[in-house]
Amino acid sequence: MRDQEPGPPADAGQPQPQRLSTKEAADLLGVKPETVYAYVSRGRLSSRRAPDGRGSTFDAGEVEALARRGRPDSGAGPAAGGEPSVRTRLTLIERDRFYFRGVDAVELTARHSYEEVAEWLWTGRPGPAAAFVAPEASVAVARRAVDALPDHAGPTDRLRVAAIAAAAADPLRFDLSEHAVLGTARVLIPTLVAALPPALHDMRHAEGPLALRLWTRLSGRPADDASLRALDTSLGLLADHDLAASTLAVRVAASARAHAYAAVSAGLGVIEGPLHGAASGDAHRLLLDVLDQGSAAPVIAEELRAGRRIPGLGHRLYPAEDPRARALFTLLEDVPGSAPALAAARDVVATAARHTPLHANVDLALAVLTASTGMPATAGETIFAVARTAGWIAHALEEYGERPLRMRPSGLYVGPRPPQPLPEPRSGQADRDGEPGISPTSLP
Structure with missing residues (x-):
């Protein structure tokens, strides 16, 4: 595209906009x-030929x-639909399938552990099989902090x-x-799990696979192989899912x-919403009803009748079936005692x-797992948060390699245009002209 030619000279009495060289x-x-x-x-930019004819x-x-x-080419600008887009090599979602680094995520989680x-x-x-082990000192500090919370x-x-x-x-x-x-990642995830209050008082599993350690925090029943496999697969399937709201918060922090x-804490601050990590709890309660x-x-x-959406149904990224739900429902067929909850979900x-x-969607499948294994309604939220921590760390690592502070959008101001009059003092307050009120000199 040729550089645009200069327009007609502006009024000499008007200030001219500042122009930058190509280097600037x-x-x-x-x-x-x-x-x-x-x-x-x-x-995305307009240009003019420089006065000397060299450059723009x-x-x-x-x-x-x-x-x-x-x-625009950094992946930190608006997408075609007006939504923010961020360049990533982690997760691709297309045609009702999703991929981790180009590998089918459902097939990956079927063959590999969450770790x-x-x-x-x-x-x-x-x-080889990765082992996530938390130092005793880190676990002790985290447990003391968690134990101090109200019931x-x-x-x-x-x-x-x-x-x-x-931290x-x-x-x-x-x-x-x-x-x-x-x-940090290999220590933080097991620390989060170990800090949760145990539901199954059998500490022989304290150093087993992460799914087994998490099970002891969520269910008072002994873990059978089919249930444990379903839990481990849930963790893997939920590890990342493109730029969900919590993941975007993590990338902003990073x-x-x-x-x-701190980046993980930012994600945890968002995940609690009913439209995100807590959605499976609503589906769990629906199944029980x-x-x-x-x-x-x-x-x-x-x-x-109440005007509420039906929890556990539909997903904006999957016009057809959520592949994570499909994979989990297949595994749940083998979980002892899951038949009633599976039938309820189908109903x-x-x-x-x-x-x-x-x-x-995956929230309904996760609800079948938690309702069938004696877990509370909040267990799905815990599984989601622990699982997604892996993805948050991956996104933080990507963001650390990008230009700092690039995740800084501009506000579109729609308030009253300045100048506006200063607000009047509230009743009982002193203004700057010495009207009655409380001033520092009147304090005892």
Whole structure:
């Protein structure tokens, strides 16, 4: 695309907009000069021929606005649909399937443990069975912090507190090198699990696979092989899922160079919402209602009458079936005692289909697992948070390799235009002209 020719001379009495050279624009954007011209060819910047005929100049305000939005080729700008997009090599979702680093995630989790899936997300390197072991000192600090919470504290409250306590116990947490962050990840995840109050008082499993250790925190029943496999697969399938709300929060924190513990804490702060990590709890309670009433019809009718969405159904990224739900439902067939909850889930899908044709999502499958194994309704939220910590660490590692503070959008101000009059003092307050009120000199 040719550089645009200068327009007619502006009124000599008007201030002229500041113009930047190609080098100045490139420095402000943090890119090479060739990239600046690529932005021009894509219509993201306009240019004028320099007065001396050599090179181009760029409007400073336009360049600054582009810099605030994020470099288009950096993956930190708006997508075609107006939603933020971030370049990543981790998860691809297309045509009702999803992939971790190009590998089918359902097939990967069918053959590898959660720990191995996490290592694949972090490093892209296959390896032997990974062992996540937390130092006793880290676990002790996290447990003391969690034990101090009130009994009504939720699972995400406990995990957040455990992450903060583990961070405080790690003086090297500010080392953001890949080696150090990977070391943090392999310690933090088992620390989060170990800090949770035990439901099964059998500490022989304290150093077993992570799924087994988590089981002892969620169910008072001994773990059978089929249930444990379903739990481990759930962890792997939920390890990452593109830029979910919590993952975006993690990348924003990592963009500001927050350490890995703080980045995970940012994710935990978002995951508690009913439209995210806590969604499986609503599905769990729905299944219990269906089992109690013997049919999904009255339960679905009550949800619709109240204007609520049916939990466990539909997903904006999967027009057809959620592949994670499909994989879990297959495994749940072998879980002892799962038949009633599976039947209830099928009844929910079939009954709701009369109103809207939505498929089951992973929240409904997770609810079948938790309801069939004696876990509380909040167990799905715990599984989700522990699982997703692996993905959060992977995204933090990616973001540490990008330009700092690139995740800084510009606000679109829609308030009253200045200048506005100063607000009047509230009743009983002194203004600056000495009206009656409380002043520092009148205090005893």
